[in-house]
Each structure stands twice: as C-alpha cells, then as structure tokens.
Amino acid sequence: MDESSVLTNPRSDRVRAVRALAGRAVRRRQGRFLVEGPQSVREAVGGPRVRVRDLYVTPGAAARYPEILAAAAARAIRTTYGDDEVLSAMSPDGQGVVAVADLLGGGLDELLDRAAPPRLVAVLAQVRDPGNAGAVIRAADAAGAAGVVLTRDSVDVHNxxxxxSTAGSLFHLPVVHDAPLTDVVTALRASGLQVLAADGAGEHDLDDLLDVAGAPPAGVPDLARPTAWVFGNEAWGLPATDRGLADAVVRVPLRGRAESLNLATAATVCLYASSRAQR
Structure with missing residues (x-):
C-alpha cells in the first residue's frame, strides 16, 4: 500500500459525503446507505443481496480483517484506505471499516414469489426504534424466517x-419496507400463511399453542402451519384495527413480576416457537 494514497483529511468533501449518509434525506437523494463495522461490512461485501460501491478501511483494520479485503477484491469493490481520524469522521461506530452500498430494493414479490412459499415471516408494524427493528431482523434470520417486512411509518431500514443492530443479518434475507399493513396481510394470507398478532392481551397463550402444535383443536391456531407474526410498536403495541387484521392474537406468558417484554425479546420468543413447531 502506497502511504501517499491514504486519506488523511477528516474534513475533506469525500469524508463529509460518506458521513452525510447517516441522514435519511441524503440516503434517499443519493440512493445509498452506510454500512459500519467489520461484522456488517463482512456480510455485505461477501453476499449477493446488496451492491457495495466503496469500502473504506484503516491500514490497521485491513491487517485485522484480510477476509473483508479479499471479498471486496473478488467483487471488484473499490477499496480506499484512510487513517484513524478519517474513518472516525466517517463513522464513530465503524471500528475502522465502513462501506457505502446501494439502497436495498425488493418488495413483497421477492419474498413471496418463490418455488416454495415462505413458512415464517416477521412483520413490524409502525416499529420506530432502530435498535428493536435491527434486533428483530437478526432474530428472524437466526430462527430461519424467510424474510422481514417493515410497514409504512416504521423506522428506515437503512438507518x-x-x-x-442486525449484525449482518440485513444482508441474509429479504427485508421489505414501507408497505401498508393491510396490503402485507392480504399478500401473506394469499400465499398460504396464517397471520398471528403478538399482543400482551392476546386470547391465546403461546405455550398452550406449542403444546398442541400440529394437531390443535378447532378454532385454535396451529404453530406448525406457515405463519406470519405481526409485532407492534413497543410503546403502544398493536392498535385494535391492526389486531383485527390477524387470524388470531397471541400473548407470550409472563411468569415473573415483569410487566412486559422488550419488543425484540418477545418477537424472538414467538419466532422460535414457530420455528420449533415447524421443525
């Protein structure tokens, strides 16, 4: 590496342009977003779901993560070196590794138009907290879900x-965003999925459903069936109109003194219950 080619000015236009992608308006205008940190960048440059335009690394990070550089070279991704101050100016959370990628595309068609219909999908309805949204995408990936849908008025998936927070899972499965909940539910149901809403006041207990999965009595949802789970905003949950779109409303049992579960935790429990029942 030629040391004269290393970026050293943290106030340069190029550095400012990368940093500006932290803003939603700039992302929309440029059609690109920021990927920060070795784990997320590794998954982005190594997979086919996202088009990475540029990779920025410090010399030290390049030495620590040679697999990222190798994957970028294999995909002909332009790689630029910058010193620690430059990479910190681009992203305080990048740990010396930052990528710029095209905004993720794909709608419900990508998720549903397959030889085999999906068996497990997570739907986030007006979920505004970015940490929660990212954690649910990560949990859905881990549970084997076919994809995640963020409805209109949810947080920007490119935040x-x-x-x-997805720790790279964003690049493993389709993530649909900005879709009206009514359209999502209609499309999922047409593809053969039952739609279950998760809510603390749900009529059905998740543990009870696991006990009868595969052969439930009449009127009881079957967790072994292909299922789309709908999760609401952590502050106010799912409004009655949204719950009314589902085939059934399910509660996660609380056996201790906790008043409720964090949204991402509750979603993880529900997704793994379906994954276990479908196994």
Whole structure:
C-alpha cells in the first residue's frame, strides 16, 4: 500500500459525503446507505443481496480483517484506505471499516414469489426504534424466517443503528419496507400463511399453542402451519384495527413480576416457537 494514497483529511468533501449518509434525506437523494463495522461490512461485501460501491478501511483494520479485503477484491469493490481520524469522521461506530452500498430494493414479490412459499415471516408494524427493528431482523434470520417486512411509518431500514443492530443479518434475507399493513396481510394470507398478532392481551397463550402444535383443536391456531407474526410498536403495541387484521392474537406468558417484554425479546420468543413447531 502506497502511504501517499491514504486519506488523511477528516474534513475533506469525500469524508463529509460518506458521513452525510447517516441522514435519511441524503440516503434517499443519493440512493445509498452506510454500512459500519467489520461484522456488517463482512456480510455485505461477501453476499449477493446488496451492491457495495466503496469500502473504506484503516491500514490497521485491513491487517485485522484480510477476509473483508479479499471479498471486496473478488467483487471488484473499490477499496480506499484512510487513517484513524478519517474513518472516525466517517463513522464513530465503524471500528475502522465502513462501506457505502446501494439502497436495498425488493418488495413483497421477492419474498413471496418463490418455488416454495415462505413458512415464517416477521412483520413490524409502525416499529420506530432502530435498535428493536435491527434486533428483530437478526432474530428472524437466526430462527430461519424467510424474510422481514417493515410497514409504512416504521423506522428506515437503512438507518445506521438498524443496520448495525442486525449484525449482518440485513444482508441474509429479504427485508421489505414501507408497505401498508393491510396490503402485507392480504399478500401473506394469499400465499398460504396464517397471520398471528403478538399482543400482551392476546386470547391465546403461546405455550398452550406449542403444546398442541400440529394437531390443535378447532378454532385454535396451529404453530406448525406457515405463519406470519405481526409485532407492534413497543410503546403502544398493536392498535385494535391492526389486531383485527390477524387470524388470531397471541400473548407470550409472563411468569415473573415483569410487566412486559422488550419488543425484540418477545418477537424472538414467538419466532422460535414457530420455528420449533415447524421443525
């Protein structure tokens, strides 16, 4: 590496342009977003779901993560070196590794138009917290879900905190965003999925459903069936109109003194219950 080619000015136009992608308006205008940190960047440059335009690394990070550089070279991704101050100016959370990628595309068609219909989908309805949204995407990936849908008025999936919170799972499965909940439910149901809403006041207990999965009595949802779970905003949950779109409303049992579960935790429990029943 030629040391004269290393970026050293943290106030340069190029550095400012990368940093500006933290803002939603700039992302929309440029059609690109920021991927920060070695884990997320590794998954982005190594997979086919996202088009990475540029990779920025410090010399030290390049030495620590040679697999990222190798994957970028294999995909002909332009790689630029910058010193620690430059990479910190681009992203305080990048740990010396930052990428710029095209905004993720794909709608419900990508998720549903397959030889085999999806068996498990997570739907986030007006979920505004980026950490929660990212954690649910990560949990859905881990549970084997076919994809995640963020409805209209949810957090921007390209928000840097969402991207970081997915720990790379954003690049493993289709993530549909900005879709009206009514359209999502209609499309999922037409593809053969039952739609279950998760809510603390749900009529059905998740543990009870696991006990009868595969052969439930009449009127009881079957967790072994292909299922789309709908999760609401952590502050106010799912409004009655949204719950009314589902085939059934399910509660996660609380056996201790906790008043409720964090949204991402509750979603993880529900997704793994379906994954276990479908196994």
């Amino acid at each position: 840097p905190k969402v991207v970081r």
